[in-house]
Amino acid sequence: MTEKITAVVPAAGVGSRMAADRPKQYLQIAGKTILEHTIDRLFCHPAIERVIIVISNSDPYFEALPLAHDPRITRVDGGAERADSVFAGLAAIDDEDSWVLVHDAARPCLQLADLDRLINAALQSESGAILAAPVRDTMKRGVVLAGDNQQGIRETVDRENLWHALTPQMFKVRQLRDSLRYALEKGAVITDEASALEFCGYVPQLVKGRADNLKVTQPEDLALAGFYLQQITKD
Ligand SMILES: Nc1ccn([C@@H]2O[C@H](COP(=O)(O)OP(=O)(O)OP(=O)(O)O)[C@@H](O)[C@H]2O)c(=O)n1
Numbered sequence: 001m002t003e004k005i006t007a008v009v010p011a012a013g014v015g016s017r018m019a020a021d022r023p024k025q026y027l028q029i030a031g032k033t034i035l036e037h038t039i040d041r042l043f044c045h046p047a048i049e050r051v052i053i054v055i056s057n058s059d060p061y062f063e064a065l066p067l068a069h070d071p072r073i074t075r076v077d078g079g080a081e082r083a084d085s086v087f088a089g090l091a092a093i094d095d096e097d098s099w100v101l102v103h104d105a106a107r108p109c110l111q112l113a114d115l116d117r118l119i120n121a122a123l124q125s126e127s128g129a130i131l132a133a134p135v136r137d138t139m140k141r142g143v144v145l146a147g148d149n150q151q152g153i154r155e156t157v158d159r160e161n162l163w164h165a166l167t168p169q170m171f172k173v174r175q176l177r178d179s180l181r182y183a184l185e186k187g188a189v190i191t192d193e194a195s196a197l198e199f200c201g202y203v204p205q206l207v208k209g210r211a212d213n214l215k216v217t218q219p220e221d222l223a224l225a226g227f228y229l230q231q232i233t234k235d
């Protein structure tokens with residue numbers, strides 16, 4: 001593969017659900033921050049030429065990391081929402097005909113085989129591609145019960161063809177930038193890149209990925225991510 005790909009890593013969140021003493025991307029696993037593990041996983045693939053890391057403009061942690069001095073890495077300021085941060089990262093890419101791969105800083109357990117399959121699928125897709133994991137549990141939609149903050153079951157959601165969207169998600173820069181701009185201008189709720197393309201009528205490809213490509217989100221995820229990373233570095 002000769003394609004050279006720019007990765008955009010949104011890392012400007014505060015990690016509120018983690019309830020830690022710092023944003024979760026700076027929590028340590030095996031002596032390195034989650035952010036460093038994530039960047040290491042991306043650079044394992046030869047097609048990843050450059051990484052744009054999107055950081056909060058009030059972030060006091062990033063500059064202390066060796067990453068901050070890596071010539072392959074560019075820092076840009078993030079925005080209020082993840083989609084704003086991704087849009088800011090895209091602004092740092094000059095060639096609109098090139099490929100961009102967006103990967104959450106909070107997903108440090110990405111495996112090379114999944115990354116390679118996603119890249120190959122996106123290169124052959126008119127509307128890019130995302131890693132996704134099929135839902136494995138029975139899915140319920142809740143309803144807030146009157147009088148307290150308890151939820152009851154409103155319905156069981158058909159899980160046929162239901163997927164967890166993961167990252168990386170890979171698209172042509174122009175297609176993603178134009179879709180994000182349009183969707184955000186129209187006030188669409190955009191929680192991943194694919195939803196912006198969907199809003200514009202595109203059909204990105206779903207590429208089955210490993211369920212252990214977890215997004216560190218809640219306190220119990222940190223130990224699990226540590227276990228998964230140990231498995232990767234052992235292989
Ligand atoms: N304004 C934002 C919000 C989120 N992110 C990034 O998007 C990724 C996925 O978002 P999420 O897991 O929701 O992270 P947080 O927003 O930090 O978490 P929380 O919602 O618990 O605060 C994370 O790497 C996060 O740093 C970002 O770059 N800019």
Ligand SMILES: C[C@](O)(CO)[C@H](O)COP(=O)(O)O
Nearest residue numbers: 082104165166167191192215
């Ligand atoms: C992009 C994402 O990882 C896909 O599942 C997820 O939407 C990001 O987390 P958030 O909590 O929605 O910001």
